Amino acid sequence: xxxxxxxxxxxxxxxxxxxxxxxxxxxxxxxxxxxxxxxxxxxxxxxxxxxxxxxxxxxxxxxxxxxxxxxxxxxxxxxxxxxxxxxxxxxxxxxxxxxxxxxxxxxxxxxxxxxxxxxxxxxxxxxxxxxxxxxxxxxxxxxxxxxxxxxxxxxxxxxxxxxxxxxxxxxxxxxxxxxxxxxxxxxxxxxx
Amino acid sequence: xxxxxxxxxxxxxxxxxxxxxxxxxxxxxxxxxxxxxxxxxxxxxxxxxxxxxxxxxxxxxxxxxxxxxxxxxxxxxxxxxxxxxxxxxxxxxxxxxxxxxxxxxxxxxxxxxxxxxxxxxxxxxxxxxxxxxxxxxxxxxxxxxxxxxxxxxxxxxxxxxxxxxxxxxxxxxxxxxxxxxxxxxxxxxxxx
Amino acid sequence: xxxxxxxxxxxxxxxxxxxxxxxxxxxxxxxxxxxxxxxxxxxxxxxxxxxxxxxxxxxxxxxxxxxxxxxxxxxxxxxxxxxxxxxxxxxxxxxxxxxxxxxxxxxxxxxxxxxxxxxxxxxxxxxxxxxxxxxxxxxxxxxxxxxxxxxxxxxxxxxxxxxxxxxxxxxxxxxxxxxxxxxxxxxxxxxx
Amino acid sequence: xxxxxxxxxxxxxxxxxxxxxxxxxxxxxxxxxxxxxxxxxxxxxxxxxxxxxxxxxxxxxxxxxxxxxxxxxxxxxxxxxxxxxxxxxxxxxxxxxxxxxxxxxxxxxxxxxxxxxxxxxxxxxxxxxxxxxxxxxxxxxxxxxxxxxxxxxxxxxxxxxxxxxxxxxxxxxxxxxxxxxxxxxxxxxxxx
DNA sequence: GAATAATCGAGACGGTACGTCCTGTCTTCAA
DNA sequence: TTGAAGACAGGACGTACCGTCTCGATTATTC
Numbered sequence: 153x154x155x156x157x158x159x160x161x162x163x164x165x166x167x168x169x170x171x172x173x174x175x176x177x178x179x180x181x182x183x184x185x186x187x188x189x190x191x192x193x194x195x196x197x198x199x200x201x202x203x204x205x206x207x208x209x210x211x212x213x214x215x216x217x218x219x220x221x222x223x224x225x226x227x228x229x230x231x232x233x234x235x236x237x238x239x240x241x242x243x244x245x246x247x248x249x250x251x252x253x254x255x256x257x258x259x260x261x262x263x264x265x266x267x268x269x270x271x272x273x274x275x276x277x278x279x280x281x282x283x284x285x286x287x288x289x290x291x292x293x294x295x296x297x298x299x300x301x302x303x304x305x306x307x308x309x310x311x312x313x314x315x316x317x318x319x320x321x322x323x324x325x326x327x328x329x330x331x332x333x334x335x336x337x338x339x340x341x342x343x344x
Numbered sequence: 345x346x347x348x349x350x351x352x353x354x355x356x357x358x359x360x361x362x363x364x365x366x367x368x369x370x371x372x373x374x375x376x377x378x379x380x381x382x383x384x385x386x387x388x389x390x391x392x393x394x395x396x397x398x399x400x401x402x403x404x405x406x407x408x409x410x411x412x413x414x415x416x417x418x419x420x421x422x423x424x425x426x427x428x429x430x431x432x433x434x435x436x437x438x439x440x441x442x443x444x445x446x447x448x449x450x451x452x453x454x455x456x457x458x459x460x461x462x463x464x465x466x467x468x469x470x471x472x473x474x475x476x477x478x479x480x481x482x483x484x485x486x487x488x489x490x491x492x493x494x495x496x497x498x499x500x501x502x503x504x505x506x507x508x509x510x511x512x513x514x515x516x517x518x519x520x521x522x523x524x525x526x527x528x529x530x531x532x533x534x535x536x
Numbered sequence: 537x538x539x540x541x542x543x544x545x546x547x548x549x550x551x552x553x554x555x556x557x558x559x560x561x562x563x564x565x566x567x568x569x570x571x572x573x574x575x576x577x578x579x580x581x582x583x584x585x586x587x588x589x590x591x592x593x594x595x596x597x598x599x600x601x602x603x604x605x606x607x608x609x610x611x612x613x614x615x616x617x618x619x620x621x622x623x624x625x626x627x628x629x630x631x632x633x634x635x636x637x638x639x640x641x642x643x644x645x646x647x648x649x650x651x652x653x654x655x656x657x658x659x660x661x662x663x664x665x666x667x668x669x670x671x672x673x674x675x676x677x678x679x680x681x682x683x684x685x686x687x688x689x690x691x692x693x694x695x696x697x698x699x700x701x702x703x704x705x706x707x708x709x710x711x712x713x714x715x716x717x718x719x720x721x722x723x724x725x726x727x728x
Numbered sequence: 729x730x731x732x733x734x735x736x737x738x739x740x741x742x743x744x745x746x747x748x749x750x751x752x753x754x755x756x757x758x759x760x761x762x763x764x765x766x767x768x769x770x771x772x773x774x775x776x777x778x779x780x781x782x783x784x785x786x787x788x789x790x791x792x793x794x795x796x797x798x799x800x801x802x803x804x805x806x807x808x809x810x811x812x813x814x815x816x817x818x819x820x821x822x823x824x825x826x827x828x829x830x831x832x833x834x835x836x837x838x839x840x841x842x843x844x845x846x847x848x849x850x851x852x853x854x855x856x857x858x859x860x861x862x863x864x865x866x867x868x869x870x871x872x873x874x875x876x877x878x879x880x881x882x883x884x885x886x887x888x889x890x891x892x893x894x895x896x897x898x899x900x901x902x903x904x905x906x907x908x909x910x911x912x913x914x915x916x917x918x919x920x
Numbered sequence: 921g922a923a924t925a926a927t928c929g930a931g932a933c934g935g936t937a938c939g940t941c942c943t944g945t946c947t948t949c950a951a
Numbered sequence: 952t953t954g955a956a957g958a959c960a961g962g963a964c965g966t967a968c969c970g971t972c973t974c975g976a977t978t979a980t981t982c
Contacts, residue, residue: 161931162973168933186461189963200934205965264516265457269378274518282517303535310510310532317509318502320516324456325474326466340502343495344536353952354951360954381942392955397944544980545926552928570845573968584929589970648900649841653762658902666901687919694894694916701893702886704900708840709858710850724886727879728920737957738947744959765937776960781939 164206171197172204173218180215181255185262212266212273219259220280238296239342245288246319246334253329261323282316289315296342303344311341361399363389365410372407373447377454404458404465411451412472430488431534437480438511438526445521453515474508481507485533494534503533553591555581557602564599565639569646596650596657603643604664622680623726629672630703630718637713645707666700673699677725686726695725740782747773748780749794756791757831761838788842788849795835796856799828814872815918821864822895822910829905837899858892865891869917878918887917 175197179188190211194201208214236244253260263281267274293308318337323329367389371380382403386393400406428436445452455473459466485500510529515521559581563572574595578585592598620628637644647665651658677692702721707713751773755764766787770777784790812820829836839857843850869884894913899905 159931160929160975162933164932165973184461190965191963198934200932202935202966203933206932261460265460268453268457268516269376271518278517306535307528307532310528313510313513314506314532317511317513318505319509320513321505321509324460324512324516325470326463336499336502340499340506343498354954356953382944383942390955392953392957393943394945394956395954398953543926544924546928546978547980548927568845574970575968582929584927585931585969586971587928590927645844649844652837652841652900653760655902662901690919691912691916694912697894697897698890698916701895701897702889703893705889705893705896708844708896708900709854710847720883720886724883724890727882735957736949736955738959740958741947766939767937774960776958776962778940778961779959782958 165203168197168199168203169207172199172207172214173221176211176214177218177222177259180218180259180262184258185211185215185266210266210270210273212263212270213276215259216263216273216277216280219256219263222256238292238299238301239338242289242292242315242341243334243338245292246315246337247331249285250319250329250331250334253323257323257329264320264324286312286316293341302342306344315341357395360389360391360395364391364396364399364406365413368403368406369410369414369451372410372451372454376450377403377407377458402458402462402465404455404462405468407451408455408465408469408472411448411455414448430484430491430493431530434481434484434507434533435526435530437484438507438529439523441477442511442521442523442526445515449515449521456512456516478504478508488534495536498536507533548590549587552581552583552587556583556588556591556598557605560595560598561602561606561643564602564643564646568642569595569599569650594650594654594657596647596654597660599643600647600657600661600664603640603647606640622676622683622685623722626673626676626699626725627718627722629676630699630721631715633669634703634713634715634718637707641707641713648704648708670696670700680726687728690728699725741779744773744775744779745783748775748783748790749797752787752790753794753798753835756794756835756838760834761787761791761842786842786846786849788839788846789852791835792839792849792853792856795832795839799832814868814875814877815914818865818868818891818917819910819914821868822891822913823907825861826895826905826907826910829899833899833905840896840900862888862892872918879920882920891917 172193176188176193179193179196188211190204191201193211193214194204197204204214208217263277267277289312290308293302293306293311296302297304297306297308315337319329319333322333364385368380368385371385371388380403382396383393385403385406386396389396396406400409455469459469481504482500485494485498485503488494489496489498489500507529511521511525514525556577560572560577563577563580572595574588575585577595577598578588581588588598592601647661651661673696674692677686677690677695680686681688681690681692699721703713703717706717748769752764752769755769755772764787766780767777769787769790770780773780780790784793839853843853865888866884869878869882869887872878873880873882873884891913895905895909898909
């Protein structure tokens with residue numbers, strides 16, 4: 153129930169797509185999202201500009217893919233449930249997420265910005281980045297409630313919005329997003 | 345020893361600046377920030393493009409001014425300290441801030457986005473919009489602690505980041521930012 | 537020493553070539569030579585683009601073939617020598633040539649234009665279209681000299697250039713090329 | 729009833745237009761009309777691409793102007809009426825026109841070709857190049873009739889079409905257009 | 921009957937050019 | 952000196968073709 157289509161035509165060159173993602177990521181890290189043109193990415197990838205348009209509609213779509221190529225595997229698995237207290241689990245989850253931002257904070261900020269002027273991209277970004285992380289925290293907080301580490305009266309969804317909101321708020325305001333912040337957030341959530 | 349310069353030449357036309365702010369605000373509300381060009385704003389204001397550049401460096405600067413022309417007077421005064429419980433004060437403050445967004449949520453989102461690719465504008469935006477509101481909430485929470493309505497162990501600054509973060513998070517993710525959210529935020533903050 | 541090669545492989549599909557010529561002619565008549573792309577012709581013919589390239593190198597080559605598919609049989613046989621005076625023979629020959637242009641004047645003008653930027657095509661066009669018609673007129677004028685209907689001092693080749701030149705000149709300048717022109721040309725040639 | 733407009737704005741930079749015409753002419757002579765892109769002309773002129781579009785709509789319009797910049801002054805004045813016989817006058821007029829083609833035959837052929845796919849350009853080309861030369865020859869032939877050097881029964885307009893037609897016909901067929909042709913045409917016209 | 925070989929439909933690919941749009945600077949005239 | 956008007960350099964954008972290429976499927980001839 154899967155493969156969909158395969159009728160004819162020259163097969164898509166996976167290497168070209170890969171090269172584009174790599175070039176995009178590297179250029180964006182190097183010069184900043186806004187200063188990299190579509191043409192520059194294609195050129196750096198040694199690929200025709202149209203080939204880029206064949207796969208992605210916008211620079212944002214490409215960069216979203218490119219960033220996930222690297223970071224997609226991480227941070228989307230709920231942290232280990234083992235004996236560690238939930239507050240500690242939350243802190244280490246946040247610390248790991250934040251650690252990726254040492255190199256990709258500009259792309260991430262740019263993606264959030266790009267989402268503000270393109271609802272389709274906003275939806276894609278939400279599905280692939282926002283919601284998974286939101287759910288992890290929500291689940292973690294529910295487990296904490298089940299284990300009695302968090303008051304049953306708290307609202308896990310609102311708290312999750314607090315957690316990610318604080319993260320976004322610092323990020324988008326140019327303030328540090330680091331291990332210290334992870335600790336402070338976790339502490340405050342469980343301080344209630 | 346104040347007015348600096350006044351030697352001659354045609355006086356600056358205050359009406360031109362006003363027309364620009366008005367045109368900017370209207371166009372941005374109508375078509376969305378990204379789809380309005382500087383030239384379009386100047387043209388709609390019946391003003392030369394250079395006249396705009398004489399007053400603002402970027403579209404973001406202009407729109408920031410234009411938005412504040414309308415909303416600047418509101419929401420920056422700490423809510424009334426009167427007998428009302430602090431949770432209620434927080435809720436009503438947030439509700440008022442959110443109520444302006446029925447018409448200006450797109451400009452606000454666009455300004456946050458614009459701040460991501462222009463540090464100078466980010467600083468201006470932070471000074472004029474972000475920090476004042478952040479301080480109001482921080483102060484309010486401190487008062488709540490003083491009045492015993494909030495545990496002294498909580499961190500008002502982190503909580504303020506939670507509050508505004510939740511606001512930004514919902515706003516930038518295309519989710520409703522309304523009175524219900526104001527109530528939920530206030531409730532959760534004081535639930536601890 | 538003739539048939540060249542015949543070892544194997546799928547035979548060329550004659551129907552495909554035919555479909556291409558038909559589609560080319562129809563599209564060119566409909567939308568004008570310049571507004572028809574190679575891809576559009578192949579697509580209209582229900583044929584792969586490469587199949588077109590297998591047979592013709594350029595759009596001009598294809599259209600040349602396509603136009604001749606229809607009109608090639610006509611106008612290349614010297615007019616009947618019978619009792620008719622040569623002036624009359626010339627007029628009726630030209631009238632017949634011109635009559636085809638009611639539907640194909642745009643393709644013909646486009647082919648002349650195409651020949652200006654492709655020497656190889658210019659040669660092909662010259663061999664298949666220009667020279668045959670030039671020879672017919674030259675021969676006709678020689679016969680007229682032999683029959684005393686045209687002064688022996690005239691130069692048949694120059695006169696033939698006058699005749700076809702006047703035709704091209706009107707055609708390429710957007711002026712009518714019709715029976716009236718045929719009559720006027722023939723009259724002037726024999727007026728000397 | 730004259731100056732039209734002059735209200736404000738930066739004046740058009742005449743040097744830019746001049747540089748564009750020069751670059752266009754040189755590049756076209758060097759590489760051929762079809763192989764020169766609009767961008768290449770602008771770049772060679774050291775001018776922004778948009779500046780070119782501000783003045784001309786198409787490459788053909790620009791090249792038409794550029795060619796006339798050089799040749800417009802010549803060949804549009806009727807040849808001297810002095811004692812010279814009209815046949816001689818015609819020959820020398822044609823010889824002069826043809827002499828310009830040693831360097832500009834490709835541009836001229838390209839302009840004729842371009843006229844085939846753009847009625848507006850065809851009209852401009854006709855007004856500025858075709859008709860003036862056609863009239864010169866027509867007038868010259870009328871004078872010849874008045875002076876009894878050409879039979880009053882000949883049709884000067886048809887003969888003029890013969891003359892220019894022969895010229896175009898040779899030119900567009902890649903055959904030499906030189907002094908010998910000028911002589912042959914003049915001789916044949918007056919041979920009648 | 922299997923191997924070989926050319927063609928076909930389909931469509932991706934590297935390239936080139938196009939015309940449009942926008943930005944920030946400049947140059948003029950008029951107030 | 953400011954403002955209105957608008958030209959200019961520069962550069963990105965998305966689109967349209969072109970001619971080539973790479974597939975799998977098809978259809979002949981040759982072994």
